[in-house]
Amino acid sequence: MADQQNLPEGTVHNILEQETLKWVFVGGKGGVGKTTCSSILSILLATVRDSVLIISTDPAHNLSDAFQQRFTKSPTLVNGFTNLYAMEVDPTVEHEDVGTSEGMDGLVSELAGAIPGIDEAMSFAEMLKLVQTMDYSVIVFDTAPTGHTLRLLQFPSILEKGLGKMMSLKNKFGGLFSQMTRMFGMDDDYNEDAVLGKLEGMKDVIEQVNKQFKDPDMTTFVCVCIPEFLSLYETERLVQELTKFEIDSHNIVINQVLFDDEVVESKLLKARMKMQQKYIDQFYMLYDDFNITKLPLLPQEVTGVEALKGFSSHFLTPYQPLSNRDQVEWLERRVSELKDQLKEAEEELNTLKKGKQKV
Incomplete structure (x- = not known):
């Protein structure tokens, strides 16, 4: 078992000091505090970067609740900041918008929809394309629970394979596509070269993003968890998948920790502390080369800019229980x-x- 007394407490200073970072993903099991952590991380980054965008890709958006401000699929300036923006996107809804559009985009979307899993991926690609043109210094992703997040990280490779497969049809079927478009009286905007040209352009964007995601200088993933068995299991699964996708991860945030030297009379709380300590020790043993940040369980929710700013100090300085202070x-x-x-x-x-x- 790891001896925590001899281990330095981790913080997120390493993320703030890494000036080359462009993409920061925050993920983990549902209900562990990902939105709070990603919101605070974006606030801290806004103190050292020119412009920060935080994007929620969780269909059950909590970003508006965290900042107590309504956000949409367009970047909105967060109240009280001059360089922090937030937006909430739902890949499925975005795709429906694209799928019902007329012209080239609608046709490309219909063609792509024939490939399993590519519909969400294309919507994600469109969002990334939009985000890249906005020229933010760093982009923070508040992701959905683990399973959805892993799909999100697979999108670039799914798109590369899918679009490559579609373009290979050109060689297989020759001029059949062109003949079909002429037969149905479609104009030149729908010819084979135009459609494949658009797909090729999208493929270029995806290849570029995929390359950036796999570059540890440009992308990192922050794993958020709580000291319980299921969360430990989910974190291990997530870290293994990130390694498989070649995505850098070296920060773990353990949220909702009960500190054993606080004043506690409840036998239930004492038992829970003991259980938590067992899993915290396992986290330190499994991830001895990670920056592990422990955050205290609070009696109230952390919502609103002022509360988020106040709680952010625990991300920069290891939490000191009251009896130690x-x-x-x-x-x-x-x-x-x-x-x-x-x-x-x-x-x-x-x-x-x-x-x-x-x-």
């Missing part, structure tokens, strides 16, 4: 809690006494 403050809090417990006990005793008197 100030012994006087710790004792004052302990006395306050004991007074509250005494007051509750006295009220309960008085209620019992009144009940006996009535009897």
Whole structure:
């Protein structure tokens, strides 16, 4: 078992200091706090970069809730910032928009739809194409739960194979496509070379993005988890898949940690702390070469820009439990809690006494 006492606590300073980064993915199991972490990461990046865009690709968008501001599929400036933008996109909805359009885009979309898995991929490609023309310094992706994220990361390679397959049909069927378009009275915009030319252009964009995704200087993936078995299992699966896709990952954020030297009377909480510690030790053992950042479980949700900014300090400086920070403050809090417990006990005793008197 890893001895955490001798291990340096990790932070996200390495991401902020890596000036070459263009794409930052944040992912993990559902319900572990990915949106909060990606939002805070984008806020921190905005302090060291010229312009930052955070994109939610999770169909159940939480970005608007995190910042308490409504976002759409167009980049919107986040309130209180001059260089941080946010947008929420749904690949499926985006594809429906493309599929119903008239002209060349509609035909290309219909052709591509014949290849399994390529519809979402093409929508993702269109979004990346749009994002690239916007010239942001760094783009943060708040992704959906693990399974969806892994599909998202496969899109570039799916597109490369799919579009390559479609273009190979040109050699196989010769001028059949051109004959069909003429037979149905379509104009020159629909000829074989025009359609394949558009596909070729899209393929070029995808090849470029795929190359960037596999470049550790330009892309990194931050894994967010909680200290529980299923989350540990999901993180291990995610890290293995990222390695397979040749995507760099060297940061893990363990969220919702109960610290064992806080003032806790509950036997349930103490048992949960013990369970959490077991999995935290396993995280340190499995990922000894990662930057592991531990975040405390708070009694309230972290929503709104001010709350996000306040919580961001734990991403830069390892969290210090209250009892480690100030012994006087710790004792004052302990006395306050004991007074509250005494007051509750006295009220309960008085209620019992009144009940006996009535009897």
